[in-house]
Amino acid sequence: MSATAEPAPRLRDTLRHVLLHLVTPLLMCLGMGLAYMGAFVTPEPNDMPIAVVGSGPQTKAFAQTIKDAADKTAEAGDALDVRTLADRDQAVDALKSLDIAGAYVPDAKSPELIVATAGSDMSATAAQKIFTPVAARQGLPLKVTDVAPPVEDDPTGQGLFFLLVAVSIGSYASVAVLGAAGAGLRMRARAGLVVGVSFAVSLIGAALAGPIFHLVHQGLWGVWAMAWLYAAGILFIGIGLHTFLKRWTTLAMMVLFVMLNFTTSGGLFRPELQNGFFGSLHAFWNGAGFVEGIRSHLYFGGHGLAPHVWTLAGWLVLGLLIVAVAALWERRQRPAATPAPARHAAARGQEREAQEEEMEESVAV
Secondary structure, three states: OHHHHOHHHHHHHHHHHHHHHHHHHHHHHHHHHHHHHHHHOOOOOOOEEEEEEOOOHHHHHHHHHHHHHHHHHOOOOOOEEEEEEOOHHHHHHHHHOOOOOEEEEOOOOOOEEEEOOOOOHHHHHHHHHHHHHHHHHOOOOOEEEEOOOOOOOOOOOOHHHHHHHHHHHHHHHHHHHHHHOOOOOOHHHHHHHHHHHHHHHHHHHHHHHHHHOOOOOOOHHHHHHHHHHHHHHHHHHHHHHHHHHHHHHHHHHHHHHHHOHHHHOOOOOOHHHOOHHHHHHOOOOHHHHHHHHHHHHHHOOOOOHHHHHHHHHHHHHHHHHHHHHHHHHHHHHOOOOOOHHHHHHHHHHHHHHHHHHHHHHHHHO
16 A cells, blocks of 8 residues: 555655756746846937037037937937037047947038947947938938947957857856866865866957957957956856855856846947946946956057956955855864764765756756
C-alpha cells in the first residue's frame, strides 16, 4: 500500500521543483518586456536640448515658437529645451561638448541644421524632424551639417551599444560559472578569478572594437581600459551577490546589467529621447558610463570623460565592498572545526546545490 502511494508525493515534489525553477525565466520575460518596450518603443523628446543661432527679440520669439509647438504635441512635460546661441561657432562648440542635440541656423536662402551624429544618431534624426518642417514652411530645403560624424565602419554610431552588449554578456554570464562551479572556493580565490576573467572579457571587447569590426580607429587602449573597469565592476558585484542570493543571482544580474543597463546606456537613445525614469538612470548607471566614456574618448576629444570614468570606478568600488561583506559573511558561517564525515557530507550537499544553481543559471543566461 505504501509502495503504491509513494509516486504521488514524489510527483508533487518534482512538479513543485520544476515550477519553482520556472519563476526565473517568467520574471525575466516580464522584466525584459517592461524594460525594453518601456524604454525603446515610443521614443519622443523629453527636455531635448536644441539651439537656434542668432540674437535679438526675433530669434528669441522664434525659439519660443518652436518650443511651444513641440510641447503641444508632447504627451507630458516639456518636449524641448530651446536656447539661443549668438553665432555658429558657439553652436558647434555646444554640439562638440554634447550640450545640445542640434542647432538651427536661420537663413533667408539656405537654413542649416548642425548636428553631431557621433553623440547620437537618433537625437540628430529627431532634431532634423523638428526643423525640416520649419524650413519647408519657408519653401526652402534644409541643409544638414554633421560636425562630429562616427567612423565609416560604424555609420550610425550604434556599434558602441553592441560592444556594451558583448562585454556585459561576457561579464554577467561568467558570474553564473564562478558562483556555481566555484562555490567551493574561498572568496579570495574567486576574486582572483574575477580579475583574470574581466581581463579576458576586456581583451575580447577590444578585439571586437578594433581589429575585427574597426569601430575604433584610434585610442584602442583607452577603450580596453574602460572595458576592463566595466567588466570587473559587474563581476565583483555578481560574485558578492551570489553569496546571499544563490540561484536568484542571475535574475538580479539581468535586472541590473541588462534590463536597466542596456536601456539607460544611451547607446540607442540618449536620455533626451526617453522618459524621466530611464533618463535619470543614465546619469549614474555603469553602462552609460561605458558608452558615453568611449564616445567622449573617441569623438569629442575627451570632453566630459573624467565623470564617466569615475562612474565606472564607483561601480567597481561597490563591487569590492559587496565582496568584502560576502567574505565576512562566509567566514562567520563556516564552522571552526567539522568532523571529516560531516565535512564530506556538507561538500556533497554543496556540490548538489551548486549543480542545481548552475542548471538554472545556465538556462537563464
